[in-house]
Amino acid sequence: MDVLLLALGNVLTPMALLTLLLGTLAGMTIGSLPGLSSTMGVALCIPITFNMPPDLALILLGAVYVSSVYGGSVTAILLRTPGTDASIATALDGYPLAAAGRGSEALGMATLASLFGGLFSVVVLIAIAPPLSTVALAFGPQEYTVLAIFGLVTIVSVASDRPLKGVLSAAVGLVLATVGLDTFTGMQRFTFGHSELFDGVPLLPVLIGLFSVSQAFNLCVPAGGGVLSGTAQQLRGRRLPAWLDIRRCLRTMLRSSVIGSVVGILPGAGTSIASFISYSEARRHSSTPERFGKGELEGVAASESANNAVTGGTLIPTLTLGIPGNAVTAVFIGGLTIHGMIPGPSLFTQHAETTYTLILSLLLANLLFALVGLWLCRHLVVVTKVPGAVLGPMILVFSVIGTFALRNEIFDVWLALAFGVVGFFMERWRYPAAPLVIALILGPILEVNFRRSMQIAHWDLTTFFTRPLSLGLCLLVVLALAYPLWAQWRRRRHAPT
Amino acid sequence: MKTLHMSVRKVGLGVVSALLATGLSTTTLAADYPSKPIQMIVAFGAGGSTDTMARIFAKYVEEELGQRVVVVNRPGAGGELGWVHLANAAPDGYTIGLINSPVVEVYPFTREESVGYSLDDLRPLANVITDPGMLVVAADSPYQNLDDFVAAVQSDPESIIISHEGVGGDDHLAALNFAAEANVDLNFVAYNGNAEATASLLGGHITAFAGNMSEAVTQIQEGKARGLAIWSEERGEPLPDVPTGREQGYDVLAAASRGFAMPADVPQEIYDLLLEASRNVIDNPEFRAEMERLNMPVDPIYGQDYVDFIDDSHARLKALWEQDPWVEQ
Numbered sequence: 001m002d003v004l005l006l007a008l009g010n011v012l013t014p015m016a017l018l019t020l021l022l023g024t025l026a027g028m029t030i031g032s033l034p035g036l037s038s039t040m041g042v043a044l045c046i047p048i049t050f051n052m053p054p055d056l057a058l059i060l061l062g063a064v065y066v067s068s069v070y071g072g073s074v075t076a077i078l079l080r081t082p083g084t085d086a087s088i089a090t091a092l093d094g095y096p097l098a099a100a101g102r103g104s105e106a107l108g109m110a111t112l113a114s115l116f117g118g119l120f121s122v123v124v125l126i127a128i129a130p131p132l133s134t135v136a137l138a139f140g141p142q143e144y145t146v147l148a149i150f151g152l153v154t155i156v157s158v159a160s161d162r163p164l165k166g167v168l169s170a171a172v173g174l175v176l177a178t179v180g181l182d183t184f185t186g187m188q189r190f191t192f193g194h195s196e197l198f199d200g201v202p203l204l205p206v207l208i209g210l211f212s213v214s215q216a217f218n219l220c221v222p223a224g225g226g227v228l229s230g231t232a233q234q235l236r237g238r239r240l241p242a243w244l245d246i247r248r249c250l251r252t253m254l255r256s257s258v259i260g261s262v263v264g265i266l267p268g269a270g271t272s273i274a275s276f277i278s279y280s281e282a283r284r285h286s287s288t289p290e291r292f293g294k295g296e297l298e299g300v301a302a303s304e305s306a307n308n309a310v311t312g313g314t315l316i317p318t319l320t321l322g323i324p325g326n327a328v329t330a331v332f333i334g335g336l337t338i339h340g341m342i343p344g345p346s347l348f349t350q351h352a353e354t355t356y357t358l359i360l361s362l363l364l365a366n367l368l369f370a371l372v373g374l375w376l377c378r379h380l381v382v383v384t385k386v387p388g389a390v391l392g393p394m395i396l397v398f399s400v401i402g403t404f405a406l407r408n409e410i411f412d413v414w415l416a417l418a419f420g421v422v423g424f425f426m427e428r429w430r431y432p433a434a435p436l437v438i439a440l441i442l443g444p445i446l447e448v449n450f451r452r453s454m455q456i457a458h459w460d461l462t463t464f465f466t467r468p469l470s471l472g473l474c475l476l477v478v479l480a481l482a483y484p485l486w487a488q489w490r491r492r493r494h495a496p497t
Numbered sequence: 498m499k500t501l502h503m504s505v506r507k508v509g510l511g512v513v514s515a516l517l518a519t520g521l522s523t524t525t526l527a528a529d530y531p532s533k534p535i536q537m538i539v540a541f542g543a544g545g546s547t548d549t550m551a552r553i554f555a556k557y558v559e560e561e562l563g564q565r566v567v568v569v570n571r572p573g574a575g576g577e578l579g580w581v582h583l584a585n586a587a588p589d590g591y592t593i594g595l596i597n598s599p600v601v602e603v604y605p606f607t608r609e610e611s612v613g614y615s616l617d618d619l620r621p622l623a624n625v626i627t628d629p630g631m632l633v634v635a636a637d638s639p640y641q642n643l644d645d646f647v648a649a650v651q652s653d654p655e656s657i658i659i660s661h662e663g664v665g666g667d668d669h670l671a672a673l674n675f676a677a678e679a680n681v682d683l684n685f686v687a688y689n690g691n692a693e694a695t696a697s698l699l700g701g702h703i704t705a706f707a708g709n710m711s712e713a714v715t716q717i718q719e720g721k722a723r724g725l726a727i728w729s730e731e732r733g734e735p736l737p738d739v740p741t742g743r744e745q746g747y748d749v750l751a752a753a754s755r756g757f758a759m760p761a762d763v764p765q766e767i768y769d770l771l772l773e774a775s776r777n778v779i780d781n782p783e784f785r786a787e788m789e790r791l792n793m794p795v796d797p798i799y800g801q802d803y804v805d806f807i808d809d810s811h812a813r814l815k816a817l818w819e820q821d822p823w824v825e826q
Contacts, residue, residue, distance in 0.1 A: 043543030047552050047568075137700030141686075181574075183687040186607070186664030186824035193611040195581070198574035267692040317696070322715045324692045331544030337791050338549070344719045407542075407572050408582075452686050456658055456702065 007356035010055045011364060019056050020361060023063025024368045030064070031071020034212045034395075035204055035402025037084045038068040039327040046335050054339040058358040061335050063365040065328055066118055066311045069271070070369050073110040073304050078103050078383050081212035081395055083402075085203065085272040085441060086307040088434055089279040091211070092158065093292065093299030100295055103381040108240040109297045110304045111373035113253050117305030118366035120257035121264065121312025126359055129316045130345075135265045136317040136325070141452035142464055144268050146473040148446035151273045153480050155435040157280035160293060162430060169426070170435035176201045177443025184451060196411040203440060205412040208399050209419025210426070210433040216395040217424045219388030239378050241297060249301040252282045260306035264313020264325050268449070271310045271326070272441055278306035284483055312362065319347050319355060530590055530767050534565040538586070538594035540579020542572040546711065547755055550626060550793060551595050554757075557784050561774040575663060577604055577613065584618035588760035590767035596621065598754040599667050602811035607665050607824050616811060620763060621803040623775040624756030626788070627796035628709040629729035630671035631739070632659075633722050635698055638705075643726050643745045646705070647679045659683050659705045660694040664824055670814070671728050671751030672707040673823060678747045698722065709753050710736065711792040728752065735792060754796065756803060772800050 010016060023045075030041035041064045049057035072087035077094030090110060097106035124132065139147075152170070159166020179190045180200035191197040256278035263274035282302035283292040292299050314325030315332075322343035324330035333343050339354075341347060347355045383391070403416040423433050457463035464470050537555055541547040548570060555566040571579035576597055586592035596619065604612050632643070640646045650657045661669040664687065676683045686703060688694035691712045698706040699721055706713070706722075710733050716722040717736055724739035728751040732741055742749040757775060759768065778784050779797045788795050798806050 040543060043548070046544065046549070047556070050553070050556065136696050140697060140700060140702035181664075183689065184664070184685075188611070191611070195574040195577050195608075195611060195613055198577065267696050321696075321699070321721075322719070323696050323699075327542075327544070330690075330692060334544055334546070334549045334791075338553075338787070340790050342715050342718075344715055346719075407578070408569060409571070409573065409578065448687070448689070455684065455686050458655055 003352045004356055004360075006353050007360050010353070010357040011059065011360045016056060016059055016361070019059050020063050020364055020368060023060045024067040024365050024372065027064040027067030027365075028071035028074075028369060028372065031068035031083055032075045033402055034075070034081055034083050034208045034399050035406050036068075037204070038065055038086075039331060040405075041065075041068045042328050042331045042335075046331065046338075049335055050338065054341065054354050055357045057335060057339060058354065059361040061332060062358050062362045063368075065332075066308065066362055066365045067369040069308055069311055070111070070114045070118075070304075070373065072307075073114065073300075074107065074373075074380060077106045077110060077300065078380060079212075079391070079395060080215050081399075082207070085207055085270070085437060086275060086310075087303070088207070088211070088272065088437060089158075089275040089303035090300055090307075092279065092303070092434065093294070093296045096293070096295035097297070097300070098381070098384050101384070102238075102295070103384050104239050104377045105241050105245075106297065106300050107377040107380065108374060109245070109249070109300050111370050111377070112241070112246060113249070113256075113301040113304035114308040114373075115366055115370035116253045117257045117260055117307070117309035118311060119363065120254075120305075121261045121309040122359060122362045122366065123312075124261050125312045125315055125319075125362075129320050130348075132265060133317050133320040135262065136267060136321065136323060138469055139266050139268070140467070140470075141449040141456060142467055142470040143473060144266070144449040145446060145453050146464060146470050146477065147266070147269060147273065148442045148449065150473060150477050150480065151276060151438065151442045152446070153477055154276040154280035155438055156481070156484070157283045157292065158276065158434045158438065159432045160283070160289070162432060165431045166435045169431050169433065170439040173436035173439025174443045176206070176436075177440050177447070180444075183444075183448055194411070196409055200444060201440065202406070202412055202415065203437075204406055205403050205416040206419050206440060207437055208403050209416040210423035210437065212395055212399040212402075213416055213420025214423030214427060214433075216392040216399065217420060218427065219392030219395070240374065245297050249298050252278075252285070252298050252302050253305040255281060255285070256302045256306040257309040260309025261313040261316075263306075264310035265316050267317060267323055267325055268445065270441060270445075271307050272438070274306040274310050275303040276438055278302040280480065284480065289484075308366075315359075315362075318343055320345065530770065531562050531564040533591065534567050535562070535591050535593060537566050537568050538579050538583045538592065539568055539570050540572060540576035540583075540595065540597070541570070543570050546791075546793070547595055547597060549791065550755055550788070553784070553787050554625065554778060557778040557781055558774055561777050575604075575666070576600055577608070580604075580619070581613035583758065584614035584760060586760050588762035588764075590759070590763055590771065593622070593757055593759050593771065595755055596758045596807075598624075598756070598807060599670060599810050599814055600665070602807055603665055603670075603814055603818075605811075606815050606818055607822070616807070618761050619758045620761045620768065621807050622757040622759055622768065622772060623779070623800070624754050624796060624798035624803050624806065625775075625779060626755045626793045628711050628753045628755075628794060629727050629733060630667060630751035630753070631708060631710050631713050631727050632672070632675065632725045633698065633706045633708060633713045633717070634704065634725055635701060636721050636723055637701075638723065640705075640725060641723075642740070643675075643679070643742065643747055646725055647681060650679070650681045650683065654682055655684055657684060657705070658686050658703045659707055660686050660688045660697065660703050661707045662688055662691060662694060667751060667753040668707040668709070669823065670817075671749060674751060674817075675726075675728075675742065675747060675749045678742075678749055710794070714792045734794065754806075756798070775799070 030036045072083040073090045076082040076087040076091040080095035082088045094106045155170050181198045259278045260274040263269045279302045283289045314329045317323045318329040341351045403413050539551045559566050583594035697703045726742045728749045
């Protein structure tokens with residue numbers, strides 16, 4: 001406890017609070033711009049921290065990290081341009097709400113859910129980090145394989161009203177996921193000699209193309225033909241979500257925060273798996289699943305509490321084992337070691353004061369972005385009234401800059417523009433784009449872990465059912481698939497004849 | 498899309514050559530060098546170990562040159578994209594970059610069909626870090642040394658699973674080299690990065706981990722993992738208890754080295770000036786202290802010695818490749 005008080009003293013100095021504020025604002029901005037990921041935000045801050053005392057350095061990195069994940073929700077909701085894959089699921093319901101003029105309410109819900117998820121995961125990090133970190137080790141290739149399948153099952157939820165088109169879109173994503181150097185043999189697959197494709201079809205250019213660039217095209221095309229004009233005619237609804245709505249979503253927020261924290265612990269998973277699984281589970285438990293995808297506040301709450309819960313989760317193996325939970329925390333490890341702190345158990349003994357300073361600053365950063373976010377809601381929502389002819393070109397410019405900034409490759413910009421055209425027509429013909437992106441993310445995870453499992457188990461497929469953890473996950477997959485059918489059957493049986 | 502891409506590149510080259518043709522001869526360039534910021538190409542992503550070293554080096558070399566040094570990340574294709582950009586940059590001294598041995602000298606023959614640069618396009622300047630390779634097992638593993646491990650592989654080759662981080666990377670090559678020395682076949686499982694592989698090792702999903710000292714040092718010092726061997730001539734400074742391969746009778750030397758290179762046609766005066774600056778940075782005790790904290794062993798190799806080092810490694814690995822290629826064609 002003494003060390004917590006000392007850490008509290010470190011966080012509450014004027015210099016620390018100023019760093020926290022600047023980090024939070026910078027993180028929110030980075031998160032809301034297309035292509036500027038949390039990883040890049042934190043990495044760009046590392047050189048700045050070289051000459052800072054360790055406490056301040058970690059406060060800055062922590063604040064940028066948690067607030068950049070939140071920042072992605074703003075553009076996902078208001079413009080349907082998720083900055084990274086973490087907020088695609090937020091856009092599914094957030095954007096229909098914004099298009100109906102209820103953007104402020106959606107933003108409010110996203111902010112509260114992010115706060116809930118963020119705080120939940122930090123509390124988990126403080127309370128039970130060491131025992132939980134063993135989860136990271138318990139997950140072997142078999143478990144990752146089943147987790148990836150679980151992620152793919154969520155496509156059913158995401159494309160609920162157009163299942164066949166959703167599956168087709170996912171199939172295209174899986175095919176694209178085969179492009180690149182074979183991790184096991186080094187053989188080139190469908191790269192056509194383009195070294196830009198050796199690491200696979202880069203995710204963010206595809207994401208920015210399908211969502212942001214296509215949205216820019218949409219906004220420039222006059223409304224009609226069943227296509228959304230993209231801008232809200234008038235702002236309706238409440239400034240913040242009603243207490244009743246918030247209370248209704250509490251269970252979803254709690255469930256999603258647990259999912260987010262656990263997925264965060266796994267180094268081989270990713271933020272988007274957490275938000276899609278949470279979204280799908282929220283829909284499964286909802287009494288009105290048909291409202292998901294058309295502007296359901298609960299969908300926004302599910303995705304946002306999950307992706308912010310990932311932040312604390314990823315720090316659990318990072319701080320206790322020295323194994324980064326994702327790319328952002330890998331950068332964190334670099335930042336820690338520069339200041340002489342080697343991640344591992346010694347962080348909580350030798351460097352306890354600084355470590356708890358970091359954890360407390362995460363708590364404060366969560367509160368801070370929520371305050372700023374709630375205050376900004378009603379101002380930001382005006383964006384949805386800007387004419388599409390102005391907004392479209394602006395989104396296009398930011399998309400091009402963001403895509404180029406990813407790795408300074410003009411190839412990626414062409415890729416994003418090409419996928420912008422693809423996305424534009426997919427929307428016209430009512431093919432959902434999210435399944436394609438989910439499949440592109442999960443395809444390589446599934447393939448690599450399946451092949452690892454098979455090598456380890458000597459091609460014995462029962463390995464997925466003989467390991468308790470893997471078997472449990474298999475049952476969850478079956479449950480997620482079978483439950484909607486069962487619910488439908490029950491509803492039919494109880495329906496008056 | 499390809500033609501568009503190519504034409505943009507051509508326009509870009511045209512602009513550069515037009516600028517060069519406006520009367521800037523190399524002598525005037527060298528006289529007031531550096532008169533504008535220098536870009537430092539890092540062929541890996543921001544926040545990785547190569548990037549971290551580059552940014553720290555940049556901070557010190559800025560003081561030496563009195564000019565800003567801007568780190569530009571050009572990750573992709575295991576470093577190849579960045580090296581293509583470095584090789585094609587204007588040789589005016591305003592672009593330098595990091596090269597990672599042995600991968601930089603391996604691509605020109607393993608990716609012969611598609612590779613976008615040749616070693617002749619690059620002029621190595623100075624090596625900074627040499628991170629020795631290691632073979633690591635979990636602390637509760639029954640294997641205490643390489644002989645134990647080899648005996649286990651001989652009795653049941655299928656059940657001994659060893660990770661590496663990328664086909665043809667230094668970890669993979671080191672393990673292949675060891676397998677050849679021990680006359681066994683190893684059952685490799687590929688991982689995408691050291692985080693997942695370390696988690697798999699500590700979780701007991703794989704038997705051994707082929708990686709670098711800087712990646713393994715924390716887990717070994719914490720008592721969670723054990724080094725079976727380090728592939729260097731002498732034992733690693735932070736791990737005095739881990740014997741070398743040679744001590745155990747396996748003649749394997751492998752490491753990942755990181756140093757600087759420039760486009761091949763850079764003027765000699767500028768090359769010498771940067772060589773001098775690099776020497777001063779590497780000799781700076783503060784720089785050394787930062788490298789030590791990051792568990793990055795400093796191993797200075799300068800100028801022609803570094804060129805020879807890369808050429809020798811290239812010739813040696815190419816011979817190995819021609820004997821037994823490790824990538825399916």
